[in-house]
Amino acid sequence: MGNAPTTPARKLTDAEARLAEIFAMQQSAGAPQLAKLRTAAFDAFSKTGLPNRRDEAWKYTDLRALLRDVKPLAAPPEESAKQHARNAATLTGVASRRVVFVGGYFAPALSDLADLEAGLSVMSLSEALAKGDAAAMTQIGNVGEVDDPAFALNTAFMGEGVVIRVGAGVCVDRPIQLVFVAGAQPATYFLRSLVIVEKGARATLIESFEGETAQEYHVNAATEVVLEEGASLERLKISHEGAAAMHVSTFVASLAAGALLSDFGLNLGGAVLRNQSFININGPGAHAAMRGANILKGKEHADATLFLDHAAERSESKALFKSVLDDSSQAVFQGKILVRPGAQKTDARMMARTLLLSEGAQANCKPELEIFADDVQCAHGSTVGALDENLIFYLMARGIPQAEAQSLLTEAFVGEVIDAVENRSVRDALSALVSERLRTQ
Amino acid sequence: MAAVEETVEQVRRVGADQYKYGFITDIESDLAPKGLSEEVIRFISAKKDEPEWMLEWRLEAYRRWLTMTEPKWARVDYPAIDYQDLYYYAAPKSTAGPKSLDEVDPELLRTYEKLGIPLHEREILAGVERPEGEERPRVAVDAVFDSVSVATTFKEELKKSGVIFCPISEALREHPELVRKYLGTVVPTSDNYFATLNSAVFSDGSFVYIPPGVRCPMELSTYFRINEKNTGQFERTLIIADRGSYVSYLEGCTAPKRDENQLHAAVVELVALDDAEIKYSTVQNWYPGDENGKGGIYNFVTKRGDCRGANSKISWTQVETGSAITWKYPSCVLRGDNSRGEFYSIAISNGRQQVDSGTKMIHLGKGTTSRIISKGISAGRSSNAYRGLVSAHRKAEGARNFTNCDSLLIGDACSAHTIPYIEAKNPSCVFEHEATTSKISEDVLFYCMQRGLSQEDATALVVNGFVRDVLQQLPMEFAVEAQKLISVSLEGSVG
Numbered sequence: 001m002g003n004a005p006t007t008p009a010r011k012l013t014d015a016e017a018r019l020a021e022i023f024a025m026q027q028s029a030g031a032p033q034l035a036k037l038r039t040a041a042f043d044a045f046s047k048t049g050l051p052n053r054r055d056e057a058w059k060y061t062d063l064r065a066l067l068r069d070v071k072p073l074a075a076p077p078e079e080s081a082k083q084h085a086r087n088a089a090t091l092t093g094v095a096s097r098r099v100v101f102v103g104g105y106f107a108p109a110l111s112d113l114a115d116l117e118a119g120l121s122v123m124s125l126s127e128a129l130a131k132g133d134a135a136a137m138t139q140i141g142n143v144g145e146v147d148d149p150a151f152a153l154n155t156a157f158m159g160e161g162v163v164i165r166v167g168a169g170v171c172v173d174r175p176i177q178l179v180f181v182a183g184a185q186p187a188t189y190f191l192r193s194l195v196i197v198e199k200g201a202r203a204t205l206i207e208s209f210e211g212e213t214a215q216e217y218h219v220n221a222a223t224e225v226v227l228e229e230g231a232s233l234e235r236l237k238i239s240h241e242g243a244a245a246m247h248v249s250t251f252v253a254s255l256a257a258g259a260l261l262s263d264f265g266l267n268l269g270g271a272v273l274r275n276q277s278f279i280n281i282n283g284p285g286a287h288a289a290m291r292g293a294n295i296l297k298g299k300e301h302a303d304a305t306l307f308l309d310h311a312a313e314r315s316e317s318k319a320l321f322k323s324v325l326d327d328s329s330q331a332v333f334q335g336k337i338l339v340r341p342g343a344q345k346t347d348a349r350m351m352a353r354t355l356l357l358s359e360g361a362q363a364n365c366k367p368e369l370e371i372f373a374d375d376v377q378c379a380h381g382s383t384v385g386a387l388d389e390n391l392i393f394y395l396m397a398r399g400i401p402q403a404e405a406q407s408l409l410t411e412a413f414v415g416e417v418i419d420a421v422e423n424r425s426v427r428d429a430l431s432a433l434v435s436e437r438l439r440t441q
Numbered sequence: 442m443a444a445v446e447e448t449v450e451q452v453r454r455v456g457a458d459q460y461k462y463g464f465i466t467d468i469e470s471d472l473a474p475k476g477l478s479e480e481v482i483r484f485i486s487a488k489k490d491e492p493e494w495m496l497e498w499r500l501e502a503y504r505r506w507l508t509m510t511e512p513k514w515a516r517v518d519y520p521a522i523d524y525q526d527l528y529y530y531a532a533p534k535s536t537a538g539p540k541s542l543d544e545v546d547p548e549l550l551r552t553y554e555k556l557g558i559p560l561h562e563r564e565i566l567a568g569v570e571r572p573e574g575e576e577r578p579r580v581a582v583d584a585v586f587d588s589v590s591v592a593t594t595f596k597e598e599l600k601k602s603g604v605i606f607c608p609i610s611e612a613l614r615e616h617p618e619l620v621r622k623y624l625g626t627v628v629p630t631s632d633n634y635f636a637t638l639n640s641a642v643f644s645d646g647s648f649v650y651i652p653p654g655v656r657c658p659m660e661l662s663t664y665f666r667i668n669e670k671n672t673g674q675f676e677r678t679l680i681i682a683d684r685g686s687y688v689s690y691l692e693g694c695t696a697p698k699r700d701e702n703q704l705h706a707a708v709v710e711l712v713a714l715d716d717a718e719i720k721y722s723t724v725q726n727w728y729p730g731d732e733n734g735k736g737g738i739y740n741f742v743t744k745r746g747d748c749r750g751a752n753s754k755i756s757w758t759q760v761e762t763g764s765a766i767t768w769k770y771p772s773c774v775l776r777g778d779n780s781r782g783e784f785y786s787i788a789i790s791n792g793r794q795q796v797d798s799g800t801k802m803i804h805l806g807k808g809t810t811s812r813i814i815s816k817g818i819s820a821g822r823s824s825n826a827y828r829g830l831v832s833a834h835r836k837a838e839g840a841r842n843f844t845n846c847d848s849l850l851i852g853d854a855c856s857a858h859t860i861p862y863i864e865a866k867n868p869s870c871v872f873e874h875e876a877t878t879s880k881i882s883e884d885v886l887f888y889c890m891q892r893g894l895s896q897e898d899a900t901a902l903v904v905n906g907f908v909r910d911v912l913q914q915l916p917m918e919f920a921v922e923a924q925k926l927i928s929v930s931l932e933g934s935v936g
Contacts, residue, residue, distance in 0.1 A: 354865070
């Protein structure tokens with residue numbers, strides 16, 4: 001009765017047609033590495049096309065409507081851009097080992113790869129693929145099962161990034177910071193990184209994205225992380241893109257028994273930002289702490305989509321996301337906790353809090369639980385609201401001007417997420433970034 | 442080992458027998474031709490002696506329905522429904538022509554007696570005992586049997602206070618202006634696949650109008666019974682509470698045990714004008730199918746209340762234990778300033794039942810408030826999902842919502858899901874949502890059993906404590922029944 005699934009051939013959007021064109025060009029320019037993987041990914045993408053609001057996972061970030069045209073793939077950067085990238089400012093106070101990418105290309109001259117700690121290997125993706133790095137070849141695209149069009153596009157077009165390996169039992173104290181600086185021209189960047197932390201090893205990874213241009217450019221970044229038994233990784237991601245930039249990033253992690261992942265994403269700017277994380281907890285006793293903060297202004301739109309897949313016993317996950325929305329900015333939080341059959345004694349908690357500071361601001365929140373095991377503790381919560389009038393009054397009654405009182409309270413609101421960052425110098429730098437952002441109008 | 446096997450055996454037996462309303466009334470029925478077509482719709486409309494505009498309304502809905510596709514987003518899984526393999530109209534032959542209560546077929550009266558629903562005005566709902574001397578509460582009942590209303594009690598007495606309480610087909614004949622003014626204004630014919638189908642083929646249901654300033658003198662209730670084989674029930678209920686009025690309405694439903702699935706697609710529309718209050722309570726106990734998932738009712742229901750006036754209030758309370766599939770989201774559109782919506786729900790699933798239920802609170806007016814308390818209990822191999830939307834539009838200044846949805850899992854083959862959507866477009870709104878999932882703590886069970894309770898009694902005690910918030914919202918008459926239902930539905934889930 002008119003219910004037969006009909007799939008009329010949909011007319012491709014301009015952006016989709018352009019992507020297909022670029023993909024064909026890429027293929028005819030001589031088979032790139034991982035050609036099979038790329039083709040399979042592009043085919044998967046073509047089946048659905050760009051996600052729109054009818055796709056549940058992209059309900060509040062309609063990429064089909066937002067991505068009107070596709071900027072050309074990035075060309076090698078000019079010398080001036082490289083010069084400019086020297087001033088890349090994010091977290092300069094942190095004594096990190098910087099690996100710099102300018103306009104989508106690795107900039108060895110700006111990077112610090114000398115005297116790597118014993119057991120640590122850092123290589124650009126192109127170098128790893130050229131060398132035929134076995135791990136890179138087999139692990140890329142296989143860390144977790146991710147069925148997502150943006151990630152598929154990244155796999156099809158992946159350009160540059162890093163392959164990092166931390167050897168078994170090695171503890172790398174100095175944070176490794178990947179600095180991605182956008183070029184001056186409109187372009188599309190497909191960045192892809194792979195991080196393998198072997199048994200019992202430990203490391204800190206920072207990914208910072210920045211762009212100064214007012215031109216529209218598109219970043220599609222993906223990071224895959226493998227945490228072997230007892231491995232531990234603290235990851236921080238800071239997006240401070242240009243005012244017209246669109247940034248979509250996918251984070252895929254697999255956690256073996258006893259592994260520890262601590263993740264923090266901070267969104268400070270960009271027209272459209274989406275951070276999607278797919279965390280596969282495959283080993284018993286693994287622990288994932290996922291945190292995020294959005295500080296948005298103007299018409300910025302930020303989307304944090306989180307999928308926590310508990311497939312093993314006694315695993316834990318904690319998620320805390322905070323958004324501060326000013327002007328007519330928009331924040332989306334979608335979090336799903338899945339507890340698979342047999343994943344008994346799972347303890348999963350998720351919290352999303354949003355602060356609305358202005359008339360036009362908008363928050364959409366969808367925290368989901370999907371539970372197939374009975375001996376578990378799962379909870380999620382979500383709040384949306386304005387600053388507490390009583391608290392402002394309290395501060396004002398003590399002589400603090402209203403604006404100051406508001407920013408104090410807002411800072412404290414965001415502070416809760418930042419306080420959990422383990423690395424002290426990074427934490428201080430993040431706090432400074434946040435208060436600067438909150439105080440600039 | 443022996444003890445375990447014994448328990449398993451017991452569970453199996455209880456599972457098969459626990460639905461006590463599964464009998465079939467042997468009565469001759471008047472059926473519409475099988476299948477769905479414009480002719481069938483004309484047939485239904487003619488049977489009900491409807492005005493021309495109503496037939497047009499139905500046909501328009503039918504034509505729209507033909508262009509729609511069945512929604513697939515819910516967490517339920519069922520074989521495709523053949524909409525041509527159903528009877529869209531079934532009425533006991535003996536109901537032809539209007540009748541007074543005394544003339545109702547005794548076979549029908551016996552059926553309702555067996556269900557504990559008295560159709561004689563001197564009686565009261567079964568299961569309620571009050572101390573000597575205390576006045577027994579009276580409840581007016583509209584009894585709907587398959588596609589027709591067979592009796593409505595206390596009509597005359599209600600008329601004295603100006604309350605209209607009658608089958609909707611009668612309202613269409615006697616108060617067409619009221620029906621036409623409100624029908625489809627809360628759930629438009631184009632609303633969703635099942636609501637559109639209902640708009641085309643709806644047969645009976647209740648119509649309630651409470652005039653301004655009147656507090657309805659007694660509880661109103663409708664009791665739905667599906668009896669005939671291969672039929673679907675498509676009732677339509679419309680309740681209007683005019684300015685400053687109050688009504689409490691109860692709804693109950695059962696069906697016989699049959700091996701094939703039966704479709705129930707109802708639409709309920711509530712309209713509350715300024716300062717009015719509607720309290721709508723449901724005890725849904727459709728046949729849930731056997732332990733292997735064979736048979737049972739497919740329950741696809743659209744229920745929505747419109748707080749149209751300022752300071753109006755609509756409250757939904759539901760106890761869901763039946764149906765093979767439940768797809769139902771009683772909602773409130775909080776249009777009037779300072780209006781209030783409430784949703785209290787207990788959804789219990791056992792066997793192979795699949796529940797996807799929840800609510801929507803749509804805040805449009807200033808100072809609107811809403812509260813959602815939802816308790817889901819899954820046992821056996823069932824799946825139980827809460828799906829809800831809380832949204833505040835730009836003008837909903839000071840909107841306030843509190844949501845609490847908890848799930849309890851009994852056994853390791855069932856699942857629980859929580860899918861809330863929270864959309865805030867106004868900075869002055871305050872939305873809070875919390876949800877938890879857990880199992881009955883073994884410590885608590887041990888504590889009870891150590892004091893001499895059996896495991897089942899202990900479980901029932903814990904479960905009753907878990908759902909108490911919601912049970913307290915039910916009118917007395919239903920609370921008793923609901924409490925019994927909860928223990929029946931969970932029987933056999935421990936072991």
